[in-house]
Amino acid sequence: MTATKFSESIRTGYDCKGEHIILGGALLNGEAVPDTLIKIPLKTINRHGLIAGATGTGKTKTIQVLSEQLSQNGIPVVMMDIKGDFSGIAMPGEVKPFITERHEKMGIPYETKAFPVELLTLSKQDGVRLRATVSEFGPVLFSRILDLNDTQSGVVSVIFKYCDDHQIPLLDLKDFKKLLQYATEEGKAEFEKEYGRISTASTGSILRKIIELEQQGADIFFGELSFDINDLMRIDSNGNGYINIIRLTDIQDKPKLFSTFMLCLLAEIYSQMPEQGDSGRPELVIFIDEAHLIFDQASKALLDQIETIVKLIRSKGIxxxxxxxxxxxxxxxxxxxxxxxIQHALRAFTANDRKAIKMTAENYPLSEFYKTDEVITQLGIGEALVTALNEKGIPTPLAACMMRAPMSRMDILTQSEIDTINNNSKLVKKYQETIDRESAYEILNKKIETAQEAAAQEQQRKTEAKETQRSAPQKSSAMNPIVKVLTSATFIRGAFGILSKILNK
Structure with a gap:
């Protein structure tokens, strides 16, 4: 009776009339229950999600399954791959007895398939280079990434305004550092006249934050050619959405760069994508692996920014x-x-682990079929607790799910396979060249040089004028003795005395 009631509950709760993807089949008491498929409507995929679980419990394969089915439905995917174990999705998998047996239990046919892949990179790894300019961030987001206070953020806003007012391109970090220097040194008077005084203490603090960002490799990320987010939305000739794998294996210890890139990407997508409301399917799905790297060291301002974007971006179909x-x-x-x-197994090795499991269980709907905190510790590899939203936006019943196996390779690509993908990529050719056109750094340097040359010429003119004056013939300042006598007070008084006597006669 319990099994029948369970089957009816799952079939009703996960019934889909429109387009959907299938995660796997429901489990009860650790056994697969026939004809209880866990279906997720495409129209609710843009309502975001969480995939959690201990190391080695199958999270990566779950992302692979989701990405494959989204791609099959013509929906592009962005996967931020920090561990480097996702790239096998570009190659077909292998038919193995344990996989076919697993699928038979769920009643899902198994096939192998490769998917269209682009390999992207933030660093000097092989692949499509991702870059963005400083001006694309804008003063607010740039200040939040640097974790600046209100006064420092005001200085950043002034610098952006100066660049806008004078049509000076602000592209990379050396541009911004040059502007900081110019605002308090050579251009101090100009800035004070137009925008008010800028404190050297504030510019010094901002400069230190930028150097910290540079030390995590951000100088490679900021610049041109900026990545066009439309290149993430591509569909191949077979109607499959491209799976864009951002290879982040070399920035695990650089959370600042990771969060900088992620926020830039989300902000660009949000600003450029048209409003869609509740459409029937998403335009793009983004998977952020090792998400704790974003949140661990994020300031409150940065967390607020992430939360705001997550709230708003779903209406853009993301x-x-x-x-x-x-x-x-x-x-x-x-x-x-x-x-x-989607909650994979957690392990209770310590008292803190048990507390975390209890807190995790409270995030899921109550179920008459499971003791959630117990089931979380008993799940096997490739099994997970699932709850979603149905087509009406109502939470589905909690279900322990046997996840279907990926159709693609469950392993990484070889170096030769990576080379083949990159050699055939149109995007690699488009973004491989670093462009360093004239921008703030060069313009201000020229301005400073011109001012210095003008000052030097003026100084030279003054020096030459002084030398000319010194070398010219000097008129004697000594007065002629006769003139001196004739103009003396004694002579004049005497002359007036003689004249007076003559007149009196």
Whole structure:
């Protein structure tokens, strides 16, 4: 009776009349229950999600399954791959007995398939180079990334305004550093006249924050050619959405760069994508692996910015999925926005682990079929607790799910396979060249040089004038003795005395 009631509950809760993807089949008491498929409507994919679980429990394969089915439905994917174990999606998988047996239990046919892939990079790794200019961030976002106070943020706004007013391109970090220097040195009078005094203490603090960002490799990221987000929306000739894998294996210890890029990407997508409301399918789905790297060291201002973007971007048809070990890694304000939750196993080795599991269980709907906190520790590899939103936006019943196997390779690409993908990529050719056109750094240097040359010429003119004056014949300043006598007071008084006597006669 319980099994029948369970089957009916799952079939009703996960019934889909429109387009959907299939995650796998429901489990009860650790056994697959026939004809209880876990279906996720495409129209709710842009309501965001969470994929959590301990290391080695199958999170990456779950992302692979989701990405494959989204791609099959013509929906492009962006995957931020920090561990480097996702690239095998570009090659077909292998038919193996344990996989076919697993699928038979769920009643899902198994096939192998490769998917269209672009390999992107923030660093000097091979692949499509991702860049953005400083001006594209804008003063508010740039200040939040640097974690500046109100006074320092005001200085950043003034510098952006100066560049706008004088049509000076602000492209990379050396441009911004040059402007900081110019505002308090050679251009101090100009800035004070137009915008008021800028404190050297503020510019010094901002400069130190920029140097910290540079040390994490941001100097490579800022610049041209800026990445066009439309290149993430591509569909191949077979109607499959491209899976854009951003290879981040070399920036695991650079959370500042990671969060900088992620915020820039989300902000650009949000600003450029048209408003869609509740459309029938998403335009793009973004998976952010090791999401705790964003939140661990983020300031409150940065967290507020992330939360705001997550709230608003779904109306643009964009779904964001955070992948981490424990849901508690994600702030409550963000967690509350996530419609799909896939929870793989957690391990209770310590008292703190047990507390975390209890807190995690409270994030899921109550179920008469499961004791959630117990099931979380008993799930096997490739199994997960799932709750989603149905086509009406109502939360589905909690279900333990046997996840279907990926159709693509469950392993990484070889170097030769990576080379083949990059050699055939149109985007690699488009973005491989670094452009360093004339911008603030060069313009201000020329301005300073011109001012110095003018000052030097003026100084030279004054020096030459003094030398000319010294070398000219000098008129004697000594007065002629006769003139001196004739103009003396004694002579004049005497002359007036003689004249007076003559007149009196």
């Amino acid at each position: 779904g964001i999925y955070f992948i981490t070990q424990n849901p508690t890694d994600v702030p409550n304000g963000v967690l509350a926005q996530l419609g799909l939750k």
